[in-house]
Amino acid sequence: MESNNNLIRLEDLKKIYKVGETQVNALSGVSYNIKEGDLVAIMGPSGSGKSTLMNIIGCLDRPTEGKYFLEGEEVSTLDKNKLARIRNKKIGFVFQTFNLLARTTALENTELPLLYSSTSKKEMMEMAYESLAIVGLKGRELHKTNQLSGGEQQRVAIARSLVNNPSLLLADEPTGNLDSKTGKEIMEIFKKLNSEKKITIILVTHDSEVAQITHRRIYLKDGQIIKEEQN
Numbered sequence: 001m002e003s004n005n006n007l008i009r010l011e012d013l014k015k016i017y018k019v020g021e022t023q024v025n026a027l028s029g030v031s032y033n034i035k036e037g038d039l040v041a042i043m044g045p046s047g048s049g050k051s052t053l054m055n056i057i058g059c060l061d062r063p064t065e066g067k068y069f070l071e072g073e074e075v076s077t078l079d080k081n082k083l084a085r086i087r088n089k090k091i092g093f094v095f096q097t098f099n100l101l102a103r104t105t106a107l108e109n110t111e112l113p114l115l116y117s118s119t120s121k122k123e124m125m126e127m128a129y130e131s132l133a134i135v136g137l138k139g140r141e142l143h144k145t146n147q148l149s150g151g152e153q154q155r156v157a158i159a160r161s162l163v164n165n166p167s168l169l170l171a172d173e174p175t176g177n178l179d180s181k182t183g184k185e186i187m188e189i190f191k192k193l194n195s196e197k198k199i200t201i202i203l204v205t206h207d208s209e210v211a212q213i214t215h216r217r218i219y220l221k222d223g224q225i226i227k228e229e230q231n
Contacts, residue, residue: 013066028223041211044220092161096176151182
């Protein structure tokens with residue numbers, strides 16, 4: 001771990017896509033540090049580079065130029081297999097569309113990240129039950145996804161993201177498919193995970209109300225950070 005408690009260090013990240021003959025600069029030199037236990041929102045209009053930055057931080061993609069350090073390790077140059085291992089061990093993901101398997105139970109969905117580990121079936125179940133209890137789904141573990149409300153499905157997705165005890169949680173528009181009341185309940189879960197479990201959380205959102213719960217907000221435009229706000 002880095003001595004100054006930076007969980008994430010981004011140094012002059014650039015991401016260039018080729019679309020036919022056109023070159024698209026999705027990120028144009030992003031430098032930023034995120035400390036352990038931070039709660040940060042990434043904001044900006046469509047096409048600002050939010051998703052690209054999230055994909056790089058989540059080890060789903062690599063920058064064209066620049067460096068990305070996670071827990072002191074430079075991960076921007078790692079191959080796909082090593083990135084996959086880091087994703088599985090250190091990063092939890094929550095998406096707008098929940099991404100749950102149909103016709104399977106909340107418990108089975110929560111166990112998914114553990115399937116390719118050396119964890120025993122008994123331990124997997126215990127860890128999944130514990131994760132579901134943390135998000136308020138005790139007693140709903142054996143309900144199938146089609147028997148759960150949207151808010152409950154998102155809670156399952158959060159439980160699944162927590163089951164490996166990640167050091168980083170990435171949430172991409174986590175309230176985008178929910179009504180405002182349910183969205184607030186989901187944001188309270190993130191707030192609690194951050195304050196009580198000390199999990200570092202990064203939210204990508206365009207919703208200023210969602211962003212209000214964070215410690216810091218960074219705004220992207222044209223692939224660059226144009227401002228930062230702190231609570």
